[in-house]
Amino acid sequence: MSNDDETPKADGGTASQSETVEDGRSEEHPLEWDEPENNDKAPDERDSVSHRTEKYDDRKLVTGQAKYTADYEERYPDLAYAAVVRSDIPHGHVTDIDTSAAEAMDGVDAVLTPESDAVPDTKYTSAGQSYPEPSPWDMHVLNKHVRYIGDPIAAVAAEDRATATAAVEAIEVSYEEYDYVTDPEDAFDEDAPQLFEGSEVENEIVGHDYDCNRMAHIGGELGDVDAALDGHTHVHETEWETIRQSHANVEKHTSLAYTNEDDRHVLITSTQVPNHTRRQLAHLFDIPIRDIRVTKPRVGGGFGGKQAMVVEPIPLALSLATDRPVLYEASREEEFYAMRSRHPMKVKARTAVTDDGDIEAIDIYALSNTGAYGSHGMTVAGNVGSKPMPLYSKVPNARFEADIVHTNTPQTGAMRGYGAPQGTLALEGHLDEVARDLGLDPIEFRRRHHMEVGDLDEIAGMMGGEGANRRIRSCGLDECIERGKDAIGYDDLEQPDEDHLHRGIGMALSAQGTGVAGDELGAAQIMMNEDGSFHLQVGGVDIGTGADTAFLQIAAEVLGCDEDDIIVKSSDTDVTPFDYGAYASSTTYISGMAVKKAAEDAKARILDWGAKLLDEPVGDLETGDGTVYSETSGDSVTLEDIGYEAAYGDDEREHILGKGTHCTEESPPPFAAQFADVTVDETTGEFEVHKLVVAVDCGVAINPGMAEGQIEGANHMSYEMAVSDGITLDEKGRAEVADFDEYGLPSATETPPIESILVETHEPTGPFGAKSVAEVPTNTVPPALSNAVRDAVGVRIREMPITAEKIKTKLDERET
Amino acid sequence: MEIELEINDVERTVEASKSDSLLDVLRRNGYTGAKRGCDTGACGFCTVHVDGEPVKSCVEPVTKVRDASVRTIEGLGEQDDLHPVQQAFVDNTALQCGFCIPGMIMRSTALLETNPNPTEQEVREALSDNLCRCTGYKKIVEAVLDAAERMNSDTAVAADGGQAVDGDGGAGAGTECSLGGCDCMEGDQ
Numbered sequence A: 001m002s003n004d005d006e007t008p009k010a011d012g013g014t015a016s017q018s019e020t021v022e023d024g025r026s027e028e029h030p031l032e033w034d035e036p037e038n039n040d041k042a043p044d045e046r047d048s049v050s051h052r053t054e055k056y057d058d059r060k061l062v063t064g065q066a067k068y069t070a071d072y073e074e075r076y077p078d079l080a081y082a083a084v085v086r087s088d089i090p091h092g093h094v095t096d097i098d099t100s101a102a103e104a105m106d107g108v109d110a111v112l113t114p115e116s117d118a119v120p121d122t123k124y125t126s127a128g129q130s131y132p133e134p135s136p137w138d139m140h141v142l143n144k145h146v147r148y149i150g151d152p153i154a155a156v157a158a159e160d161r162a163t164a165t166a167a168v169e170a171i172e173v174s175y176e177e178y179d180y181v182t183d184p185e186d187a188f189d190e191d192a193p194q195l196f197e198g199s200e201v202e203n204e205i206v207g208h209d210y211d212c213n214r215m216a217h218i219g220g221e222l223g224d225v226d227a228a229l230d231g232h233t234h235v236h237e238t239e240w241e242t243i244r245q246s247h248a249n250v251e252k253h254t255s256l257a258y259t260n261e262d263d264r265h266v267l268i269t270s271t272q273v274p275n276h277t278r279r280q281l282a283h284l285f286d287i288p289i290r291d292i293r294v295t296k297p298r299v300g301g302g303f304g305g306k307q308a309m310v311v312e313p314i315p316l317a318l319s320l321a322t323d324r325p326v327l328y329e330a331s332r333e334e335e336f337y338a339m340r341s342r343h344p345m346k347v348k349a350r351t352a353v354t355d356d357g358d359i360e361a362i363d364i365y366a367l368s369n370t371g372a373y374g375s376h377g378m379t380v381a382g383n384v385g386s387k388p389m390p391l392y393s394k395v396p397n398a399r400f401e402a403d404i405v406h407t408n409t410p411q412t413g414a415m416r417g418y419g420a421p422q423g424t425l426a427l428e429g430h431l432d433e434v435a436r437d438l439g440l441d442p443i444e445f446r447r448r449h450h451m452e453v454g455d456l457d458e459i460a461g462m463m464g465g466e467g468a469n470r471r472i473r474s475c476g477l478d479e480c481i482e483r484g485k486d487a488i489g490y491d492d493l494e495q496p497d498e499d500h501l502h503r504g505i506g507m508a509l510s511a512q513g514t515g516v517a518g519d520e521l522g523a524a525q526i527m528m529n530e531d532g533s534f535h536l537q538v539g540g541v542d543i544g545t546g547a548d549t550a551f552l553q554i555a556a557e558v559l560g561c562d563e564d565d566i567i568v569k570s571s572d573t574d575v576t577p578f579d580y581g582a583y584a585s586s587t588t589y590i591s592g593m594a595v596k597k598a599a600e601d602a603k604a605r606i607l608d609w610g611a612k613l614l615d616e617p618v619g620d621l622e623t624g625d626g627t628v629y630s631e632t633s634g635d636s637v638t639l640e641d642i643g644y645e646a647a648y649g650d651d652e653r654e655h656i657l658g659k660g661t662h663c664t665e666e667s668p669p670p671f672a673a674q675f676a677d678v679t680v681d682e683t684t685g686e687f688e689v690h691k692l693v694v695a696v697d698c699g700v701a702i703n704p705g706m707a708e709g710q711i712e713g714a715n716h717m718s719y720e721m722a723v724s725d726g727i728t729l730d731e732k733g734r735a736e737v738a739d740f741d742e743y744g745l746p747s748a749t750e751t752p753p754i755e756s757i758l759v760e761t762h763e764p765t766g767p768f769g770a771k772s773v774a775e776v777p778t779n780t781v782p783p784a785l786s787n788a789v790r791d792a793v794g795v796r797i798r799e800m801p802i803t804a805e806k807i808k809t810k811l812d813e814r815e816t
Numbered sequence B: 001m002e003i004e005l006e007i008n009d010v011e012r013t014v015e016a017s018k019s020d021s022l023l024d025v026l027r028r029n030g031y032t033g034a035k036r037g038c039d040t041g042a043c044g045f046c047t048v049h050v051d052g053e054p055v056k057s058c059v060e061p062v063t064k065v066r067d068a069s070v071r072t073i074e075g076l077g078e079q080d081d082l083h084p085v086q087q088a089f090v091d092n093t094a095l096q097c098g099f100c101i102p103g104m105i106m107r108s109t110a111l112l113e114t115n116p117n118p119t120e121q122e123v124r125e126a127l128s129d130n131l132c133r134c135t136g137y138k139k140i141v142e143a144v145l146d147a148a149e150r151m152n153s154d155t156a157v158a159a160d161g162g163q164a165v166d167g168d169g170g171a172g173a174g175t176e177c178s179l180g181g182c183d184c185m186e187g188d189q
Ligand code: FES
Pocket: B035, B036, B037, B038, B039, B040, B041, B042, B043, B044, B045, B046, B047, B056, B057, B058, B059
């Protein structure tokens, strides 16, 4: 086991730390888990968990009553509107900003430039991660040195949107233009135009070498990969390429800032990370954390794009400058060229396989294009290795390395899957190729090597990152494969009658994590009302996933109350307990466990009062159906009686409050088996995807309907990665996509039928056996579809997207 | 200028400028259920009915809807008395973030008015101008088919409403800030 002290936690953890794996790790990571009895309820004992409970916010959403950030507009009559001047050149220095015409316009309240007092000069990263941040501080709110077409230079606040836009257009920016570079392979060179002087960056990341535009280099090795590759085995090498995918959040980045009568600063904002945003704003603006309030209304999708403080500093600076509330709603065009996207990558996979079909070594290398700035650069790249490779825990030698380089292209960031889609394409496509070359069944080949219960995950451990040497305590991979095979009809595929049409099935496996091991915190509080109802206050962030509903189900399961008797309040830094936010598939597992603990804490107090009222020992009592009842006498008292007694009793009174806070070293992987059924026309290369099937082991699904929805939505996003161009750039790095109709988000008619299958296992470390669900099915369609095309017509597409033209070209090449 | 039109069966006279879209006017007058996703007619989040036809309100000049009858999502059901299409969306877990949903539902109700028994393919085609980032459309399509069935059998909502209608009139609607005297959006997310 090699452990390089320089190796960062490459998964969202803290860059400056490394972990050393000691001998005797089996004792540190025992298979046995000290699971409380109440965590493992038989399915028929569950009153709320495992039910298709109505999503908590659905009624207000379907009636149009729910409020997203922009809907607060009408609450603030004095509201000013922000718009941003962005760089029109890929690389250069701003020599002059002529704001005079804009400032002279009627209705313009403020024009801010990098020099303005209200604009912080502090360096920061927009990545909404834990602290210390594992992303370099290489950004400014407004910039003089611009590094991509879209970099913010100046900001305007005006009476209305039209005036703000007109003012932006009236601002003249002069530049000294620099050489630029948009291709990551060209950029990774000492002679390439350089985006940063090393000294400009604070909080640098391990392996940085700004002379060749490298913001980080990471890696880890288990065993001796080179020796295995040199042995008498079959060595295969393949190279894969992924698209620059847009989050295409339906609700654009939107943020409203104002200062209230207590001279405190309030942001109503579309974010996944309220607490991190508060901390980052405090850092930037030099305001005490306590004087900032970040609150999240309904959010129209995040997918990682809002795990970043992308826009918040701008309305805050403008509101400080104007003394008015300011709303900044990015335009759809800005969403595509100036917000965030998935890191496009080139990934090489190499394996050494014996004559018997045993994989001796897996070696993966990724070149990641982080764009102009480095937010999430190192951690996303780390997950290219640390998510997919541990699937093959029986492989004795493994190595992963990545270089993360800057180019003069739009900034990338966190996105659902977080590096795992790129790594999964490479590894699952590669293994399929190897199996077919060696005449092995691709499924059996994987089965011989994949992870199972009891394994110690040393491959994730070699990175020193998430789930370092985690013990696998739940794994439904075999069942995922079996049920997926049945659903796709793997064993009885019928070929079309026409000679030129060929049908094939491809499959791919995937693993993710559940939260960042050792780097998460969630907290919750439950307050009982005298009528026996509850307020659940939780920092966990529902960005449309249904997290509030999962929290409510977990709390109701513990409290034994009706689900309607719980009011959920989440994600407001003034009111709700601390939480790291919605990312890394952590919300149900981490924040949900905090909710469970809070409910148990409240329940203990309720049982105490029940004992008093029933005059029976606490040990005989349980909660259920809105009562506390005695398992011995059968007597009961309602939660309402307890609520009133606790609040208004004669001799003793108490506000029943439960608190829970949760952190853990664990990050159990959820698993997926993906299948794709495709017919390819060998004369044209055109293909039709008949069906996608994805079977997912997410532990216990707290709400099966919501879990299926996550899987279907993730698979849709994954399908987009396989067949769409993503955000394409011109030669200067300018996004060629400005609107939805230029972006390949598959519509209802363009999306193939998706069948999701829940393979429920029990994860003892998660609340009621749950682990994560929403990311793992994002990873799998590109390799499964590439494998299906290979199965159908024998050609291999390694560069996403898969198109008819590429297939046709390969078919033609084969013929000549 | 002033525009007269009917919104959700109420005669209104609204202030508008020539360049306003119907979406601008609706949102400014409190009908914020219609969402602004693109402003160019490319996403469908702003879909409302104009004289019974589904229309993308962001590209509908307000001057074109003088004297028209407009129906928005606010004019369908109430939280404790949902329209069958709304109810079917809820019961089928058809929505996640919900941002696309007012448009989806307006598009779906328009479809079911002209085609009460659509096939799955017809539903998909009708919804193909309305994007959704969260769901993969599967449960949305199922919800529309389910709604068609409910609306075709009269007993629909009452008998088959699925989940209990909660008594609190829906989470958070119009509740006051729990902090008291707070100036923000507390309790109203
Ligand atoms: S906002 Fe009208 S179609 Fe997108």
